[in-house]
Amino acid sequence: MLIYGGSAYSYAHDSDFTGVSSDVKFWQGVIDRYYDKYKGIRKWHDQLLEEVKRNGFITIPSGRFYAFQPVLKRGMWEWPLTTIKNYPVQGFGADLVMLARIYAYRLLQESGLEFVMVGTVHDSIVVDTPAENCYTISMLLKKAVEAVPALCVEHFGYQFSLPLTCEIQTGMNKRDMKEYAI
Numbered sequence: 001m002l003i004y005g006g007s008a009y010s011y012a013h014d015s016d017f018t019g020v021s022s023d024v025k026f027w028q029g030v031i032d033r034y035y036d037k038y039k040g041i042r043k044w045h046d047q048l049l050e051e052v053k054r055n056g057f058i059t060i061p062s063g064r065f066y067a068f069q070p071v072l073k074r075g076m077w078e079w080p081l082t083t084i085k086n087y088p089v090q091g092f093g094a095d096l097v098m099l100a101r102i103y104a105y106r107l108l109q110e111s112g113l114e115f116v117m118v119g120t121v122h123d124s125i126v127v128d129t130p131a132e133n134c135y136t137i138s139m140l141l142k143k144a145v146e147a148v149p150a151l152c153v154e155h156f157g158y159q160f161s162l163p164l165t166c167e168i169q170t171g172m173n174k175r176d177m178k179e180y181a182i
Contacts, residue, residue, distance in 0.1 A: 002034055003041060005085030048084050060088045060160035062095040096160075097123050099151040104144035110138060131170075138168040138182045 008027035011017045021027065051058050057067040067088045070077040084176040097120055104125055108115050113133045118126040125144075130135050145166040152160035170176035 003085070005082035007031075007082060011174060024155045025145050039072070045085050048088065049079060049081065052079060053085055058084065059086060060092045061152070061160070062092060064091050064095065066091065072158055076084050093123065095156075096148050096152065096164075097125070099155060100144045101125050103147055103151060104141050107140040107144055108137065111136060113137060134180065135182065138170075138180055140171070141168065142166055142182060 008024045008031055011027040011030070012022050012024045017027070028115040049051060049060055052068045056062065057065050059065040060158050066084075068080060068084055070079055072078075101117075101120055104127075105117055108117065108127070113136060114130040114132065115127050115137060120126065120130055127137055127141065134142070142165070145164050149162070152158050168180040168182055169177040170180045
């Protein structure tokens with residue numbers, strides 16, 4: 001949650017974390033220790049804020065940009081830190097899924113197999129197909145996801161250095177999905 005801009009206040013008031021502590025000072029200590037350990041994330045978060053202060057916006061590797069303005073909180077003007085930290089992560093993640101989805105659709109069309117691309121749910125690509133096509137379609141979807149770093153260079157001019165892979169699940173409906181080993 002921290003990489004998405006979570007704050008000590010949000011941890012202290014989130015029911016998923018209040019079992020550990022509901023004390024804001026406790027969570028601020030956790031955050032401080034996290035940033036001490038992962039200095040690169042702190043540096044990146046600081047750079048995002050500086051870019052917003054300087055330009056009024058940030059641009060992510062896909063070219064998408066987000067404009068920000070200070071907001072009035074408790075009688076003081078503040079930058080929306082959580083949003084500034086969250087948008088680049090969520091937005092670029094969505095752009096990466098878009099690359100995988102478009103490439104997957106092309107691969108599926110070229111396969112000649114029967115399929116309906118239902119769409120995406122967060123970071124999942126959902127395809128409806130007869131059971132006998134599951135293996136081949138699963139392989140094509142995996143190929144599309146693993147191609148994302150190269151597609152990122154091709155379409156955004158950005159060297160995405162994290163290797164990607166995926167999990168495949170199949171089932172008659174979303175409730176009854178089972179891991180599909182390929």
